[in-house]
Amino acid sequence: xxxxxxxxxxxxxxxxxxxxxxxxxxxxxxxxxxxxxxxxxxxxxxxxxxxxxxxxxxxxxxxxxxxxxxxxxxxxxxxxxxxxxxxxxxxxxxxxxxxxxxxxxxxxxxxxxxxxxxxxxxxxxxxxxxxxxxxxxxxxxxxxxxxxxxxxxxxxxxxxxxxxxxxxxxxxxxxxxxxxxxxxxxxxxxxxxxxxxxxxxxxxxxxxxxxxxxxxxxxxxxxxxxxxxxxxxxxxxxxxxxx
Amino acid sequence: xxxxxxxxxxxxxxxxxxxxxxxxxxxxxxxxxxxxxxxxxxxxxxxxxxxxxxxxxxxxxxxxxxxxxxxxxxxxxxxxxxxxxxxxxxxxxxxxxxxxxxxxxxxxxxxxxxxxxxxxxxxxxxxxxxxxxxxxxxxxxxxxxxxxxxxxxxxxxxxxxxxxxxxxxxxxxxxxxxxxxxxxxxxxxxxxxxxxxxxxxxxxxxxxxxxxxxxxxxxxxxxxxxxxxxxxxxxxxxxxxxx
Numbered sequence: 411x412x413x414x415x416x417x418x419x420x421x422x423x424x425x426x427x428x429x430x431x432x433x434x435x436x437x438x439x440x441x442x443x444x445x446x447x448x449x450x451x452x453x454x455x456x457x458x459x460x461x462x463x464x465x466x467x468x469x470x471x472x473x474x475x476x477x478x479x480x481x482x483x484x485x486x487x488x489x490x491x492x493x494x495x496x497x498x499x500x501x502x503x504x505x506x507x508x509x510x511x512x513x514x515x516x517x518x519x520x521x522x523x524x525x526x527x528x529x530x531x532x533x534x535x536x537x538x539x540x541x542x543x544x545x546x547x548x549x550x551x552x553x554x555x556x557x558x559x560x561x562x563x564x565x566x567x568x569x570x571x572x573x574x575x576x577x578x579x580x581x582x583x584x585x586x587x588x589x590x591x592x593x594x595x596x597x598x599x600x601x602x603x604x605x606x607x608x609x610x611x612x613x614x615x616x617x618x619x620x621x622x623x624x625x626x627x628x629x630x631x632x633x634x635x636x637x638x639x640x641x642x643x644x645x646x647x648x649x650x651x652x653x
Numbered sequence: 654x655x656x657x658x659x660x661x662x663x664x665x666x667x668x669x670x671x672x673x674x675x676x677x678x679x680x681x682x683x684x685x686x687x688x689x690x691x692x693x694x695x696x697x698x699x700x701x702x703x704x705x706x707x708x709x710x711x712x713x714x715x716x717x718x719x720x721x722x723x724x725x726x727x728x729x730x731x732x733x734x735x736x737x738x739x740x741x742x743x744x745x746x747x748x749x750x751x752x753x754x755x756x757x758x759x760x761x762x763x764x765x766x767x768x769x770x771x772x773x774x775x776x777x778x779x780x781x782x783x784x785x786x787x788x789x790x791x792x793x794x795x796x797x798x799x800x801x802x803x804x805x806x807x808x809x810x811x812x813x814x815x816x817x818x819x820x821x822x823x824x825x826x827x828x829x830x831x832x833x834x835x836x837x838x839x840x841x842x843x844x845x846x847x848x849x850x851x852x853x854x855x856x857x858x859x860x861x862x863x864x865x866x867x868x869x870x871x872x873x874x875x876x877x878x879x880x881x882x883x884x885x886x887x888x889x890x891x892x893x894x895x896x
Contacts, residue, residue: 411755411758411760412755412756412758414755415752415755415756416752416755416756418752418755419741419744419748419752422741422743422744422748423741423742423743423744426743426784427743488737488739489735489736489737489738489739490739490740490741492705492735492739493733493734493735493739493800493801494756495704495705496703496704496705496728496731496732496733497728497732497753497756497757497804498725498728498729498756498757498758499756500725
């Protein structure tokens with residue numbers, strides 16, 4: 411009950427911030443429209459809607475990292491979190507309270523992205539629903555990363571690290587904007603050692619109905635997601651006890 | 654049973670002692686003020702008593718429960734209104750009150766009912782649907798104190814409750830604090846001498862982390878041989894040997 415109360419507050423704080431709508435749904439949609447316009451003039455395989463939409467859906471999740479990290483870092487510097495530390499809320503209540511409301515937001519964001527893709531030529535099929543649902547394990551990584559960054563950094567640092575650095579890294583190393591094969595070498599090896607390209611490949615496999623191709627990428631994404639969630643929970647609990 | 658009993662309560666940061674061997678008893682239903690100049694140890698004392706900082710030596714029993722070994726039980730009987738206004742900015746007045754109710758384990762219906770009653774008692778009912786960030790400083794402070802009361806705590810800590818408020822807002826808050834006397838144990842920290850004198854049953858004066866005198870305002874004036882309370886405080890703090 412306590413966790414649900416706190417998660418309800420988290421959801422309200424995020425949803426009532428106008429930047430959430432602007433960046434959470436608006437920015438990925440603008441990119442989808444822009445790249446689809448390029449595709450219409452100069453057709454490129456990579457920007458074909460069934461390959462582009464999963465990439466944008468995953469890229470949009472980097473804003474979930476930004477939202478959760480910003481909220482947590484602001485809470486840390488405000489007196490509210492200190493007040494809450496004097497209540498019976500446990501570390502698990504805080505972590506669940508920050509994580510849980512972000513999951514439906516991530517689902518909603520990807521649903522908006524795929525719905526927009528339908529208007530841009532994506533064929534209506536049941537696999538779209540699966541692609542939306544497979545966003546859940548992917549979002550665990552992005553949201554946990556937000557919890558970790560929000561716990562470690564100030565809100566200004568979060569703006570730089572999650573708002574600028576992460577969104578760029580998530581874009582470059584995801585194989586959405588350019589084919590990683592074209593760069594190859596160390597860049598490609600680094601990209602495949604990180605979860606971003608696996609998240610996009612997972613979504614592409616789900617959308618294409620290639621169930622067997624989902625699992626290897628899911629292992630990477632879940633592995634990073636669980637590790638990041640455990641690290642975030644450990645750091646948050648440590649900081650909470652130390653404070 | 655006494656509301657608060659501390660025995661040798663101490664907090665050291667490396668070589669510096671923030672609070673040293675604090676022995677203090679606060680009676681149930683009493684309004685007890687902690688006075689001291691900056692760095693005297695007021696905030697550290699409040700932080701230890703409210704389970705925000707772990708003592709490096711000694712212990713404090715609140716309602717018979719130890720802040721060292723049973724902090725969760727202590728947290729269930731206390732509430733804190735921090736120095737900075739501690740509210741959720743994007744939540745409405747009503748939602749802020751209900752948030753604190755839910756966090757203290759009230760059901761949704763109970764939280765709603767108590768929030769409505771508190772809003773009426775604190776004159777917040779006319780602005781119950783307004784977002785907290787849009788309130789003036791005085792109203793935010795009023796809300797912050799109301800939030801601390803929703804759990805009906807046995808012990809309420811008011812850390813500099815009127816800091817930065819104008820004369821009228823301060824006068825309103827004094828009335829609110831007076832109305833709470835006898836209903837719960839109140840621990841007040843303040844820089845304002847007249848506030849401590851006007852509101853408190855007893856006053857503890859801290860200097861360099863040590864409690865140098867405890868008594869009523871009249872006893873403090875008598876001890877220092879001063880007519881005015883402020884003069885008495887200055888005399889006591891400047892004199893090293895009083896106890």
